[in-house]
Amino acid sequence: MRGFDHEEIEKRAQEKWASLGLYQTDLKNAAKKPYYLLSEFPYSSGDLHIGHWFAFAVTDIFARTKRMQGANVLFPIGFDAFGLPAENAALKNKLDPKEWTYKNMERMRGQLRSMGASFDWNREVVTCEPAYYKWTQWLFLKLMEHGLAYRAEAPVKWCPKDQTVLANEQVIDGACERCGTPVEEKRLTQWFLKITEYAERLLEDLEPLPWREEIKEAQRAWIGKSEGARITFLISGQNKKIEIFTTRPDTIYGATYVVLAPEHPFVSKINFSNEKEVEKYIAETRKKTERERSEQKEKTGVKLEGVSAINPATKKEIPIYLADYVLASYGTGAVMAVPAHDERDYEFAKKYDLPIKQVVEPLFVGRREDDTPKPNLPFVERPAITAIVKHWKDDAYLLLDWKGVAWTTFITGGVEEDQTPQDAACREIIEETGYRNLRLVKELTRYHSRFFHTPKQRNQFAHFSSLYFQLTDGSQDPVPPEEQAKHQYRWVPREEVEQTLVPNGQKFLWNSLQREAAYVGSGILADSAEFSGRDSEEAKSDIVKAVGGEQATEFRIRDWLVSRQRYWGCPIPVVYDPEGKPHPVPPEHLPWLLPTDADFRPNEKGSPLASSKELKERVEKLFGKGWLPEYDTLDTFVDSSWYFMRYLAPKNEHDFSDKRLMKKWLPVDRYSGGSEHTTMHLLYARFFYKALYDLALVPGDEPFLERYNRGIILGPDGEKMSKSKGNVINPDEFVKKYGADAVRVYLAFIGPYNEAGNYPWNLDGVAAMRKFLDRIVRLALRAEAGPHLTHLSSIAARAAAKVEADCERFKFNTAIAALMTLLNELEKAKKISQKVMREFVVLLAPFAPHLAEHLWNELGGKGSVHQQTWPKAGPAPLKGETVEVIAQVNGKKRGAIRLTTTASESEAVAAAKHIAAVVTALGGRKPKRVVYVPGRILNLVI
């Protein structure tokens, strides 16, 4: 049977919607609840690809269901239209970037319309239009007015291929996010937005947002808060000081040198003797790209000779180094190095042979059932030893198997008052194993342990000295019987020791003997003057006070660099007086137009705008001789940081949005977009909104209530689509062959839309959905006028409830599965009424809007199907209706019984006893216990 003519149906449906003005949202409507559904607007790249369909056609389903459920839905569309690709494409095709962009948008509008999405085109915003960027500039000036936009000289990331600076967020693994070229570092004077001032709030306000954990976590990581202290180290004999930042002030007694970043300005302020060598090192590091610096395996550095710093805790003089493992841009650009407790410092100290002083000793707390300390008992403290004993000739070690408990350890024991740890260890070894010819090889790290001592029935807090012995021969005394009764010794080869040992403290000790490393955990302080013996975490703040430091919080996030040395962007509305001082362009001159006479080809000399005669003349004419324009344009992420506000009043000439409408419509109820924007656009937009909130320009301080990161459509081969792989899916082909509705339904069916999964495109998928739609058409042809079967109507109502709930949580795949199930049911019916069919078509409308409109007409429906209200939720199972209850014996299914929802337990048991399999399983025994969940399950336990 032939299917429907989708092209004809699509055309007619879209004309109908336009003539009815269905999708012109009246934002002032007071009767309906406003609902703002936003999908990240597309970049004007040219062709609409399958990802665009995924982004817009699927969210349109939600817009349509919401509307049918009575909401006043704003579902806008626009274009992110400034940006580098326009310039690159224009260069390639010898066009103007503007021409290229506007041609693309025209094409994309047509393609977007073909989706049958319910966009309100009257609210379209285009970021490259002067009417829009006037307000981008106005907002920038507002930020500037309040010190949130500032100009500063700073080391910045420069992409040599794109010939522009980049924001930190646009550098991925040391390379340009756009073209993959390794970035270089330059010192330039550029415009920044003070996002760091909002770091704390961006972090805190994340907490209550109902976003998926992975999105929040990515933002938290990007903001990168760490709490610590700033501590001042004096320079010996020079009356100067250097401030360091550390998160581990508790380890300060172990700080054995100080490291400055090579770019640290302090280097030029102190005197040292090896200037040549130091300059050479600084020059070398400056030459390296960020990627080279992070990829180099070995640490490098140089000592400043003839100068030293004073550790404020120990008062000892310690050397000062320059090393590029310390970053100039984080903290104070200087650190106190604690090699014993920091991996990087450890590596550096090993290479340059610097002292390593341990000041934190690990503490282990019993965690098993039998050794977890009892909360109400006091701890009995005592010194103890752990002895590792090596065989006289094999690579094997003495372990004790304790009798009666699953407990295997090294030799351990207490230390009596008159004993040294070594004496105690020797005594224990001889007593427990009889071996007597011992040679102490070395002392190992001390450690501590809190545990419940089961034989003694008390909490114990043991302080272990650790000693490493080797036997010189195998001579042995007899082991006394009382020791033999406690444990049995045995020799264990090196490779089996770790898995054989039970106590965590001893495992740690063994591992640190195998491979020396920094201990970065917390524990008990040692060798730390009056702080020795205290818990390292708990002593932190006291130590900071004692050394005259102060608590400090640092963030990883940097201020947002917004200058771009490119043409096709929003001009920065700033001019410079003859002294070079920046001044805002007064609002009456906005929009500050992008000149059309600039040579937009990138060049080494600077920004393309510098080549515009018109811009220079404009500035001189308005401000006077000697005044100069700003030549840089704004990062396009500035344009997109506020577009969702402009949708509310896209044509307002007097304000960037509309105060009253913002109050009613913001925050955005649900924002759908790509996960690649989690730490860029999404973070920037949150910052922007908070800043505007502080300037009393917007009604709240979080712009997006819900956020959903959409997944990615992969090629049919399961790989990411790319031209070089030849696996790119062109949506237009599928639309032409199967119709827009089939493509929409397939994309919605491909996987759960509420998580950012990767979904391979199935080449048969759209055809399958077309078959589904064809079956609906055939069913509709069978529908008859006249009385309908209530039974079918109630099935449809139940499906409606399921579809509604699934759409609400962005699970369109299961919503469609429910529609398919419903279709299967309806097809089975001998007779089907037009009324039931119309109910079905209403449910179908959000998914296949064109076909649903067509069928609605055919079935005699009035107006548009899209004006219908969503069916009320299906009734709960009627009282007295029977449901299937699973009969289990010992948790295993043995059959099913039909029961009313109100059936009692004894009725259920009686019914179950009619099932042969239940009787067999019971085997004549009486159930010891009966678990009955009405309507669900009956479990007989024997």
Next chain:
RNA sequence: GCCGAGGUGGCGUAAUUGGUAGCCGCACAGCGCUUAAAACGCUGGGAGGGAUUAAAAUCCUCAUGUGAGUUCGAGUCUCACCCUCGGCACCA
């Protein structure tokens, strides 16, 4: 390395949030319609096994990355481990 999200048939997925594992599709197989094919329709299927049988129906065991545990009952909860994807990473 740290953090986060996951791991279910040949494939995409589902499971009322602790209650029949595999809904809905794809692909596949058999059958029907047809001169034939396409289209369409019907039927089937997690894996393994047993008995009866012409066949069907029926029955049992094992199955949600691996191993333990909690529970009357675990894909779902707890612990350990393995793997995949994503974020951060010389951030002191």
